[in-house]
Amino acid sequence: MLSxxxxxxxxxxxxxxxxxxxxxxxxxITAMCGxxxxxxxxxxxxxxxxxxxxxxxxxxxxxxxxxxxxxxxLWFFFLIPLVTGKPMGAENSALITFTLFEAAxxxxxxxxxxxxxxxxxxxxxYAVGMTYWQTMGNVVLPQAFRNMLPVLLTQTxxxxxxxxxxxxxxxxxxxxxxxxTGKNYNRPVEMYVFSAxxxxxxxxxxxxxxxxxxxxxxxxx
Amino acid sequence: xxxxxxxxKWYGNFKVLTDCTTNVAKGEVVVVCxxxxxxxxxxxxxxxxxxxxxxxxxxxxGTTVSDPKTNLPKLRARVxxxxxxxxxxxxxxxxxxxxxxxxxxxxxxxxEAIERGIKLLDRVGLKAHANKFPGELSGGQQQRxxxxxxxxxxxICMLFDEPTSALDPEMINxxxxxxxxxxxxxxxxxVVTHEMGFARKVAHRxxxxxxxxIVEDAKKDDFFGKPRSERAQQFLSKILSH
Numbered sequence: 001m002l003s004x005x006x007x008x009x010x011x012x013x014x015x016x017x018x019x020x021x022x023x024x025x026x027x028x029i030t031a032m033c034g035x036x037x038x039x040x041x042x043x044x045x046x047x048x049x050x051x052x053x054x055x056x057x058x059x060x061x062x063x064x065x066x067x068x069x070x071x072x073x074l075w076f077f078f079l080i081p082l083v084t085g086k087p088m089g090a091e092n093s094a095l096i097t098f099t100l101f102e103a104a105x106x107x108x109x110x111x112x113x114x115x116x117x118x119x120x121x122x123x124x125x126y127a128v129g130m131t132y133w134q135t136m137g138n139v140v141l142p143q144a145f146r147n148m149l150p151v152l153l154t155q156t157x158x159x160x161x162x163x164x165x166x167x168x169x170x171x172x173x174x175x176x177x178x179x180x181t182g183k184n185y186n187r188p189v190e191m192y193v194f195s196a197x198x199x200x201x202x203x204x205x206x207x208x209x210x211x212x213x214x215x216x217x218x219x220x221x
Numbered sequence: 222x223x224x225x226x227x228x229x230k231w232y233g234n235f236k237v238l239t240d241c242t243t244n245v246a247k248g249e250v251v252v253v254c255x256x257x258x259x260x261x262x263x264x265x266x267x268x269x270x271x272x273x274x275x276x277x278x279x280x281x282x283g284t285t286v287s288d289p290k291t292n293l294p295k296l297r298a299r300v301x302x303x304x305x306x307x308x309x310x311x312x313x314x315x316x317x318x319x320x321x322x323x324x325x326x327x328x329x330x331x332x333e334a335i336e337r338g339i340k341l342l343d344r345v346g347l348k349a350h351a352n353k354f355p356g357e358l359s360g361g362q363q364q365r366x367x368x369x370x371x372x373x374x375x376x377i378c379m380l381f382d383e384p385t386s387a388l389d390p391e392m393i394n395x396x397x398x399x400x401x402x403x404x405x406x407x408x409x410x411x412v413v414t415h416e417m418g419f420a421r422k423v424a425h426r427x428x429x430x431x432x433x434x435i436v437e438d439a440k441k442d443d444f445f446g447k448p449r450s451e452r453a454q455q456f457l458s459k460i461l462s463h
Contacts, residue, residue: 128322129298
């Protein structure tokens with residue numbers, strides 16, 4: 001059975017795979033940066049916004065966390081053209097969807113991080129005359145971010161794996177590139193194996209990195 | 222300088238402060254003492270509005286603290302505060318701790334802020350530790366840095382919230398020494414503490430609190446000589462008996 005495999009398709013596929021991988025990275029990094037920024041704002045709104053703002057943030061986070069990502073991807077992709085009147089393309093649609101979706105998850109992480117900072121630190125910031133935003137920006141968030149770094153990175157690894165779901169709307173990510181070359185050269189199984197291997201190597205090395213980071217942070221504390 | 226008028230405060234239904242009235246004049250050192258849970262820490266936190274009050278008025282240097290129109294950051298920048306648990310910023314070096322408020326709040330240049338910070342660090346005897354992080358210092362050293370941080374803002378008065386309560390006994394004096402020096406230079410100070418030696422040495426007045434009320438507000442000599450209230454007498458006899 002295994003002798004039927006023909007891995008000579010792999011060198012041929014490399015340029016396509018590379019292009020797909022670049023998009024997967026772009027999607028991951030965009031959703032990570034945008035998600036962390038938006039998520040932090042949501043966490044702040046939830047913790048110290050007024051009743052309206054905090055309820056909005058809570059509803060946003062709880063709703064998105066209760067819907068499967070695949071459905072959000074599909075809905076957003078099909079709804080936006082209906083609202084705006086013109087299609088925006090699978091790649092751009094996925095970038096926005098992932099940022100909005102991941103924000104909900106990063107928000108919960110940042111909320112835990114912010115709550116882990118003792119009230120005394122906030123008071124100390126206020127006592128030297130800092131405003132709310134100065135206290136958050138200089139005192140609370142840097143510490144919260146540092147405490148939560150391993151969890152944020154773990155969430156990012158999950159995010160990277162989840163990017164493969166965009167193949168459902170035809171965005172050309174790593175999985176889609178592998179699928180397409182597999183079809184073109186009639187070697188689908190080989191290409192699925194190859195792409196799985198790439199996902200594994202990247203995620204596994206990142207996990208190792210997070211583990212080492214966790215140890216270092218433990219020492220600093 | 223600090224005027225506390227008929228202040229009451231509730232946590233939910235629980236009344237923590239009842240009709241507290243006292244004041245701290247310019248250049249005066251007022252020690253607030255009393256048993257745990259008497260509300261003394263809460264009262265001092267109300268002075269720079271870290272805790273809101275529900276009734277009464279607190280006026281600091283002519284500014285009404287509880288007025289919603291008051292620019293609190295601006296007011297707090299002029300009131301130095303030292304906390305029981307130091308509350309240095311652990312992710313910043315000692316120098317950064319001393320400079321951050323000056324840069325972000327007072328708008329001083331980085332060089333100016335660092336120079337002023339180092340000068341104050343030298344004053345509390347810790348110049349050699351400028352590049353360390355708070356976690357690398359002892360409790361007493363951290364608290365001295367915290368005092369220097371408060372002083373770096375050129376405050377018009379200083380609030381101390383049990384500055385030595387979290388310290389090992391052998392470190393208490395190094396912090397008290399800094400405070401005594403400050404008092405002798407004429408700094409206006411409101412100090413919540415159990416250190417009666419400190420109170421005897423530098424306080425002008427002693428305020429004794431119990432169950433959220435100011436039970437006694439007397440000149441130092443009157444307070445230690447013969448407190449009027451029975452509750453204060455009991456308190457004193459307990460903490461001075463050994």
